[in-house]
Amino acid sequence: MRENKQNLPVLIVGQGLAGTILAHTLEQASVNYWVIDAPQAYFTSSYAAGGIFNPVTGRKLEKSWLVDELFSYLFPFYSALEKKLGVSFFHPMPLFRPFANKEMKTWLLDRKEQIHNAYLSWEEAGVWVEKAGWLDVESLLICSKQYFQSKNVIQEITLDPVNDLEFTSEGVFFQGQTFACVIFCEGFHAQQHNPYFGHLNFLPAKGELMKIKSTEPSEDYILNKNGFLLPLGNQEFKVGATYRWDDFSNQASISAQIDLRAKLETFGIQHFEELNMSTGVRPATQDRRPLVGFHPHLPLAIFNGFGSKGVSLSPYFSQEWLREWKGEGEINSEASIRRFYHLFST
Numbered sequence: 001m002r003e004n005k006q007n008l009p010v011l012i013v014g015q016g017l018a019g020t021i022l023a024h025t026l027e028q029a030s031v032n033y034w035v036i037d038a039p040q041a042y043f044t045s046s047y048a049a050g051g052i053f054n055p056v057t058g059r060k061l062e063k064s065w066l067v068d069e070l071f072s073y074l075f076p077f078y079s080a081l082e083k084k085l086g087v088s089f090f091h092p093m094p095l096f097r098p099f100a101n102k103e104m105k106t107w108l109l110d111r112k113e114q115i116h117n118a119y120l121s122w123e124e125a126g127v128w129v130e131k132a133g134w135l136d137v138e139s140l141l142i143c144s145k146q147y148f149q150s151k152n153v154i155q156e157i158t159l160d161p162v163n164d165l166e167f168t169s170e171g172v173f174f175q176g177q178t179f180a181c182v183i184f185c186e187g188f189h190a191q192q193h194n195p196y197f198g199h200l201n202f203l204p205a206k207g208e209l210m211k212i213k214s215t216e217p218s219e220d221y222i223l224n225k226n227g228f229l230l231p232l233g234n235q236e237f238k239v240g241a242t243y244r245w246d247d248f249s250n251q252a253s254i255s256a257q258i259d260l261r262a263k264l265e266t267f268g269i270q271h272f273e274e275l276n277m278s279t280g281v282r283p284a285t286q287d288r289r290p291l292v293g294f295h296p297h298l299p300l301a302i303f304n305g306f307g308s309k310g311v312s313l314s315p316y317f318s319q320e321w322l323r324e325w326k327g328e329g330e331i332n333s334e335a336s337i338r339r340f341y342h343l344f345s346t
């Protein structure tokens with residue numbers, strides 16, 4: 001266990017998906033925690049997310065990084081969380097990837113034996129991916145917030161990391177209370193506003209989604225063809241997603257709308273009603289690995305950098321964070337911020 005003789009609470013900054021998952025994990029392990037979150041108007045990634053989890057990635061049908069570890073943990077984790085909160089938000093659902101064209105089909109079939117097939121079943125028009133589905137991130141965040149409110153452990157406030165924290169011999173002093181550690185889960189805002197971790201290798205990516213109503217697509221599976229069509233029920237679907245690295249405003253853009261309409265055309269959907277757009281900035285990193293761990297010199301920590309895979313990465317890495325906090329092992333070296341310790345001055 002890191003030095004915490006008086007069993008002081010830890011302070012989680014940010015109640016997006018990352019902070020929420022970490023708070024539930026700490027509670028499960030009987031670690032005292034507090035959460036602060038900026039008012040709703042603050043721009044997040046989580047509220048825009050499609051929430052899809054998918055063990056297969058890329059045109060070559062490769063297994064996602066650490067997929068076996070992540071996916072064996074993800075199912076029991078979210079199912080238990082649904083029971084705890086009494087709300088349904090975890091929706092396992094098959095995902096279909098049609099072959100893009102004849103050439104791609106031949107290319108993939110030629111390599112079928114080399115492709116890891118544990119999550120795939122092949123058919124004439126494409127491949128079915130098992131163990132996929134989606135998490136209703138918005139529902140999870142809203143009911144978790146109500147849960148934290150009922151326990152009196154959350155406050156709506158924006159932390160100024162420079163002026164609001166005071167380091168003492170016991171930990172970090174904030175608003176009349178000493179915390180053993182402050183854990184930053186600020187999403188892409190960390191790069192702009194956090195003087196302790198903002199210099200890490202963030203590469204934020206703005207993304208937009210369109211919600212539509214249509215009677216044309218199947219509601220039984222997620223369609224994945226250079227974008228996705230996710231059935232929400234009641235003939236509503238999310239169409240996504242766009243990527244941009246040059247604009248971090250929370251305005252929906254015309255160019256994204258055009259892109260998403262083009263995706264619908266590729267999916268063969270002709271008649272639909274556009275309901276709304278959602279916009280967020282993914283906390284992505286240059287090496288596509290999370291930023292999890294502890295400041296080398298101060299009682300501060302980070303749980304961030306989950307990019308476009310927060311749903312599948314954050315449960316597993318909340319356990320990894322906790323394991324290192326308890327002194328029981330080190331966080332996976334590809335995700336640990338130890339890989340950047342040379343960038344921290346003493």
Ligand SMILES: Cc1cc2nc3c(=O)[nH]c(=O)nc-3n(C[C@H](O)[C@H](O)[C@H](O)COP(=O)(O)OP(=O)(O)OC[C@H]3O[C@@H](n4cnc5c(N)ncnc54)[C@H](O)[C@@H]3O)c2cc1C
Pocket residue numbers: 013014015016017018019036037038039042043044045046047048049050051052053157158159160161185186187188189190193206207208209240241242278279280281282283303304305306307308309310311312
């Ligand atoms: C269009 C789009 C589609 C996506 N689709 C998927 C998908 O299908 N599957 C998937 O797994 N992921 C998806 N993602 C990515 C997913 O949203 C992220 O991985 C995840 O939500 C990141 O969560 P986070 O908590 O790190 O960041 P955020 O959601 O940005 O949360 C950060 C929180 O910290 C708070 N905060 C920041 N600074 C402060 C401060 N100083 N004081 C107090 N509070 C603060 C913010 O208000 C916010 O609540 C998508 C993202 C986008 C944009």
